[in-house]
Amino acid sequence: MFTTRQLLTLTVTIMIAAITCALVLATGAEWPGALLGGGGAGGATLATLPKLLNRRET
Numbered sequence: 001m002f003t004t005r006q007l008l009t010l011t012v013t014i015m016i017a018a019i020t021c022a023l024v025l026a027t028g029a030e031w032p033g034a035l036l037g038g039g040g041a042g043g044a045t046l047a048t049l050p051k052l053l054n055r056r057e058t
Helices: 004-026 031-047 049-054
Strands: none
Touching: 004 031, 004 049, 031 049
């Protein structure tokens, strides 16, 4: 279903979103702001996903 590379990229994306959300919460922000920050980080990572997955390994 998924290649190892795709699975790894999706896992890293989820980790980036979770870490960003936690860091924003640690600064004392409200939870909606933290979710938006985490979503933004995850979205930015997913925006680069097609480029990462289409690269050919040499």
